[in-house]
Amino acid sequence: MPRDRKSSNQLAPIGLQRDLREAYGAPPSRGVAVPSDLLETARAKAGARGPSPVRLWTRRVALAAVLAVLMFRQQSPGALHAGDIDGNGVVDIADVHRLALALRSGELYFGGDVNRDGYFDEDDVRYLLAAAVRLGPS
Amino acid sequence: MIGAPLVALSLALVAAGSPNDRLGAAVASEAHTESSRFLAIDVFVDSGDWPLASWQIEIEDETHAMELVGIEGGEHPAFARPPTFDAAAFLHHRVILASFQLDGPFPTHRTRVARLHFRMREQSIPKLVAHLRAATSVDGELIAADVETVPGEEP
Structure with a gap:
């Protein structure tokens, strides 16, 4: 049997079902008939489980x-910007200096990856220095 | 008979000059009327007794008559290299300079940290406003310092 062949119990598309019903009438109901009180009990148990x-x-x-x-x-x-090491609201040379000191000391500093490349290295210091001197609106 | 008019016509064309020559003359005339001069501005930082490990200064030309053309480092070995700045400053009338050093010796008291070179119109009077944004000592702590800009030696 080919692997892509649909099984017999798989439903046809909605449009095709509608066409088949018009041509041959509604299909006979299959499966076991469940009394309505049993259905209500099952729904109540499912709701009780949360x-x-x-x-x-x-x-x-x-x-x-x-x-x-x-x-x-x-x-x-106060840390509103990425790289605002001292949390005074601006990125300036004090943040760059502290970042460079932390890098040289070898301490594990989670906020040091300011360029988001996954590493805390000299590229982060250069990135922050460029951000500190960047000309914005005067 | 025909040679005399041709010679006269050639002489007239040479006397009129080529289009490029006329364009060059116009540019020279404009340069003469808009004559400019160069001015060096020294930037000093006075941190008192604190050793200066980093600094950041914003300088603005309020007259908009000056054009930044070059930036040099300072006099102390710690800041002898040119400071970091945004290259867009060459197109604006404002520049933010910054530099830091991790290894000493560090300068104390008044020291020249940078020299700026401007081109300006001959008759204009420069008016620069310098503002110290931050300065830190060896341990990265902020320190108080004064900034001053004075005309330097003519290049």
């Missing part, structure tokens, strides 16, 4: 993201 695991996981991730943002804002309220 939301699905996927929904619960999504809510937890969203809550964690909100908490992370709030914690970051509490730790450095």
